Amino acid sequence: MPSVVLLPPSLDPSAAELSRDLLDLARELADKELRPRADDFEARGEFPREIIRTLGRSGFLGLPYSSGYGGADQPYEVYLQVLEILASRWLAVAEAVSVHTLACYPLATYGTEEQKQRWLPDLLGGELLGAYCLSEPAGGSDAANLTTAARLDGDAYVVNGTKAWITHAGVADAYNIFCRTGGPGAKGISCLFADAATEGIEPQPRERTMGLKASPVAQVVLDGARVPADRLIGGEGEGFTIAMGALDSGRLGIAACAVGLAQGALDYAIGYAKERKQFGQRIIDFQGLGFLVADAATQLAAARALTLHAARLKDAGQPYSIEAAQAKLFATDVAMKVTTDAVQVLGGAGYVADHPVERYMREAKVLQIVEGTNQIQRMVIARHLAR
Incomplete structure (x- = not known):
């Protein structure tokens, strides 16, 4: 089940077409450059620097930043959907893009014009990491x-x-x-x-x-x-102040990565369950397993909606810190559950490295920790409610 493309309603037709083309290109690069290489690079523990550079040269490291410095002037809502696509094929690459985008924030938002002109083009173009x-x-x-x-x-x-x-x-x-x-x-x-x-x-x-x-x-x-x-x-x-502003947007990046990882795990589990037969029928047709993937798909849809809602607030110039915390909290918890359930769908096969779901499950855990643990997100939300 491919991720749903949701373009901001405020985009004019030409901008919407550009955004749609970017998402199509992201999907093509993810399928051709990321998916086939993920297992090998993860097994060797090698950072895919050239792949990140390729993404930069293709315009994917500067999506939410100004075209005046080599960015793409894209809404955060579109950028997060690109992250989701990348994460559904290879989380390490999506995380690298998210962290790099976070690292560009201080310079892009608080840097002087001279500083921006000096360093931002190479950062957004992928020559600098x-x-x-x-x-x-x-x-x-x-x-x-x-x-x-x-x-x-x-x-x-x-x-x-x-x-x-x-x-x-x-x-x-x-x-x-x-x-x-x-x-x-x-x-x-x-x-x-x-x-x-x-x-x-x-x-x-x-x-x-x-x-x-x-x-x-x-x-x-x-x-x-x-x-x-x-x-x-x-x-x-x-x-x-710079650090906290960067973390608000960075939490949305992690939420999008979580949605993408969960989508990749669910897609794989559903594909396996359609092919695997027991007792004379596909295992996805057993109610116990069918309900499990139905719940996973529903939770995933909710996580995506919450993440994109926060992105729309950011794009509109509205406060979004609490919504970013909620999105990060919910989406990463969903990713942990969905990847765990994906392993369960495959049974014993899900526990071995022949199938990627065991890796997805291990990767999901860190998303509940980075950019502020989920316990910190709960504190942020609770303090807001108390005020």
Whole structure:
């Protein structure tokens, strides 16, 4: 069952046609370049850098950003549907696009015109790969109390500290480093856009993760790294505001990835259940299994609708933080359930690597953790309701 294409009703005919063409191209690239390679790259644990570069050259790394810097001026609603398509074929690639898009946000939203002209075209075109360094070993979700520190020394900031759980660590060309340039709390945090080749930026060995083997995650140690002062994004003390704004949009990216992963798992399980026969009939015709996939399809449709609703609010310039938290929470929980049920549909066959559903199930788990755990999302939503 292919994902449903929902174009924003506000698009004029020519813009709608462009968006439709983008989605068609995403589907073609996903089928030809992603699906056939996923198992091999995941088995070898190799990051598909050239595939990401190809996506950038095809216009898929700058979809929601300005065409003035090489983006595509696409609504977030369209961008999220592209992520869903990519994730339904290979989650690691969709996650890479989502993280890279997140890494472009500080520069695109708070950068000076000179900074944008200098770095954004190569980021949006895929020649440079970005990473987002917010979490730390002692405080993943407690971003306001991060301890990585930067002091201004002449024309550069000297940065010391350790960042943790950094996607693209060791393969990124640039790192957004959130660090303390002032006093305690959120108001003392700033954002630096650092070249990965900077002396003193030291990616550590990769973490041995449960899933997403093709996506490198590691700590990044900052040992006296001198980052030029002209790489400060926004003003000193604006880092926390930048980080939270980026996470709101990033949570929608993860929600879309979750919807795509769940769709891929459900499609595979349904295909298997139509072919597999027991007791003289297809197993999908047994009510117990039929109800299971019916529930999965319904939950998936609800997750997609919630995610696109939040995207429409963002596109309309309306507040969407709570809706982003709800979408991330619900869609990733649905992905965990749907992928688990997909393994169940295949029975013993679902537990072996001959079928991709066991990988889908392992991959779904991390989506409940990244961009703020689902417990954090519940706290965000509950506090909003309490106000």
